[in-house]
Amino acid sequence: MHNKTISELAQGLRAGDFSSVELTQTYLDRVARFNPQLNSYITICEATALQAAALADQQISDGDAPLLTGIPIAHKDIFCTDGVKTSCGSKMLDNFIAPYDAHVVSLFKQAGAVMLGKTNMDEFAMGSSNENSFYGPVHNPWKSGAVPGGSSGGSAAAVAAGLCVAATGTDTGGSIRQPAAFCGITGLKPTYGRVSRYGMIAFASSLDQGGPMARTAEDAAAMLQVMAGFDTRDSTSAEQPVPDYTAGLNDDIAGLRIGVPREYLGGGLDPAIEASIQLALAEYKRLGAELVEISLPNTELGVPTYYVVAPAECSSNLSRFDGVRFGHRCSEPKDLEDLYKRSRGEGFGAEVKRRIMVGTYALSAGYYDAYYLKAQKIRHLISDDFRDAFKQVDVIMGPTAPSTAFGIGEKADDPVTMYLSDIYTIAVNLAGLPGMSIPVQPVDGMPVGLQLIGNYFEEAKLLNVAHRLQQVTDWHSATPAGFE
């Protein structure tokens, strides 16, 4: 049951082949069996999941239930869930029971989906390996001891190992796409503003975007269909109509112009990964697409720009964690300053502290122009690169990450090397474009992701292009050994 797509499961539920309670129990059993070795969940909601499943069964038998009714999914622990611990991977929020549902969470509730639990993540979504979680690292289902990527590492590992049908993730600099690549699943970061950020604990507000992580492009489309849309509670959410993401999945892609940025190949890219990418591009050629070499000249400025903008915003966003109203409070504070210093000192992990300090510095009087303002200007240049590219091509493709999943601890002491693992994904966030990662030919048994970048609000096209490849290849259907 755990290897079926959402539409197959939906059919099975409606045909009475199995109930949502049975389906949910199957997943809960798998979670109980495999989570101790993967550590992909922070919180497992067994009782409420089964209740929701029973309700879903009722709705299905009443007829007219939405597609996701009774489908067991998981939410990244960055989304607030009413009455359920929402830790954001941090000691700071280890005791935080959210008093409300994030917009995305309430949309999935309305759609009848069953929440199995909350997935592990890098603390406050800061990291590319899931090693920065207060709840310990997540293991890659493809290789124990390897990272699943991050920050949505728990969601990626859970989907890859069949511990949920699909999951939500968030992506600030690659946090959906890079773990999707490392774990061999399909992940989509929508256009900035496509999915409401209300209730999604902010890391870098101008970059954060929630999106689906699933086994296939078709499942990702079904998930995005639920998540996308304008929300009055998020001023930055887009008042754009939401298309039917599944309607055009099978559209012919003959004549599709695929831009391949020369800056994304060679350089620090593992040649074996490049070979996998070329193999996928050759498949696209066979499907009638045309490959166009393009240039994104400011690519190398992406990482430094990101590491000014994102820490600057996070330094301010994380100020609310002060030990006063919620979250971790140090014991016996002497005075106000002691309360702040010890609560924050004890509650935040090293990477979070590093970014708060970098961001505080970048925004300080006398440095603001040189760092923050300059970074914003470069951000415009990066957006312009993409704008120019989309005059020539329909989608852009390249690798999602420069390597396959690395070992736990391998890069933990070298933040800059770690930051560079997001080199291909970061620019997409800076420009606010939609991006996707889909599995292609593995390297040494480890998954490799092909990144697809679309123009603003062209998620449907990305899903179509991804789905077409998944119709003619089976890279996406590989299952890690031991999790069959």
Added chain:
Amino acid sequence: MQWETVIGLEIHAQLATKSKIFSGAATAFGSEPNTQACNVDLGMPGVLPVLNKAAVRMAVTFGVAIDAEIGQRSVFARKNYFYPDLPKGYQISQFELPIVGKGEVEIELDRGVHKPVGVTRAHLEEDAGKSLHEDFHGMTGVDLNRAGTPLLEIVSEPDMRSAKEAVAYAKKIHQIVQYLGICDGNMQEGSFRCDANVSVRPVGGPLGTRAELKNLNSFRFLERAINIEVERQIDLLEAGGKVVQETRLYDADNDETRSMRSKEEANDYRYFPDPDLLPVELDEGLIESIRTSMPELPDAKRARFSADYGLSEYDAEVLTSSKSLADYYEQAAKVAGDAKMAANWVMGEFSGALNKAGLTLEQSPVDADALGGMLLRIVDKTISGKIAKQVFESMWAGEGGADQIIEAKGLKQITDVGAIEAVVDGVLQANPGQVENYRNADEKKRPKMLGFFVGQVMKQSKGKANPQQVNELLLKKLD
């Protein structure tokens, strides 16, 4: 040395919106602590601000009223600092691109002496909560009801040269925001707060170092604090000392200003544009619609009162000093049908009664219609002006409307000639000596002597005889 004082004011006017500037929670004053703070106001993880359009409209209204540049594109910025009553660890304010740019107001210093004061800018921001330091046994309580209340911070140019000018400017802004209906102006409740930047310099010299005075929650304190601070700075400089840039708190109990924090201790607020809010783009249509639906402002109202009601400049000024007083007066005048009489009563008996009882206009037991109704009875000669004072006192005491009181107490004026004549004859007969004296007196002394007879007649009629008729009859009979 001859010193010159330089003052600039920062005024925080709480905008009279129903809900907060970035959330749907109510803004009402005086509720139980933390009952008017929603998840957004509490700065819960994941929440986002949504701008209240009514606050934008009010800010633009103020901009139009002072003929300021209106920023067609303004940006909200985060002002970062830690404090327990600041839930997010930053205040959403405006920094580089405020909604209202340069403008000007005119203040009156002495009768007929006017002076323009520049307004540098006015920007929208959210208020913080309140820290409560008492009754928490060594701890501090935090009430976030006020957190997120919309404020318009109005920053002046350093154009004022005395505490008196500063007060005139503050009063002017106070009057404008109340007239516009964008702020209730209640200083006790903190709806209208002033901070003063004060420095002194040798006349004509370069600007001196300033101190910022806080906690000036009345016009009287504003004036007092500035004067004390100016004295302090001059004493310091004349003794060879230096003024340091700092924030000073006015302590009304001890009548002194005290250092709160110096420039070195001041925060680096790390302003940057708030990524959760889009820039505010105002279209010309909105500004134009505000311009055309502008309420009448104090200066225009004063001019109209003089022209339409024939009031003196002084009376017009007093009656337009607040919008509520002007509205009260106009309504009373309309009901009475005698604008001058209404002006005298509103400024005289009515204001006197308010002062004596220590009440605000809004708390008055006699509303404008009731006062106007009573004045109408003077106009139609039902009662005399003198009796009216008695009626007014009864109305003030809550004994009912004018007609009801006149009826119940039998205060209706006697206008029947026969009845008055009977009283007049009685008085003349009872005082033959006085009559004799009167008739022997020369013309110049007679009016004064007539007063005696009028007084007697009024006394005997219990004040109800029409005084004009009494006069006429007495003159006729005595001559």
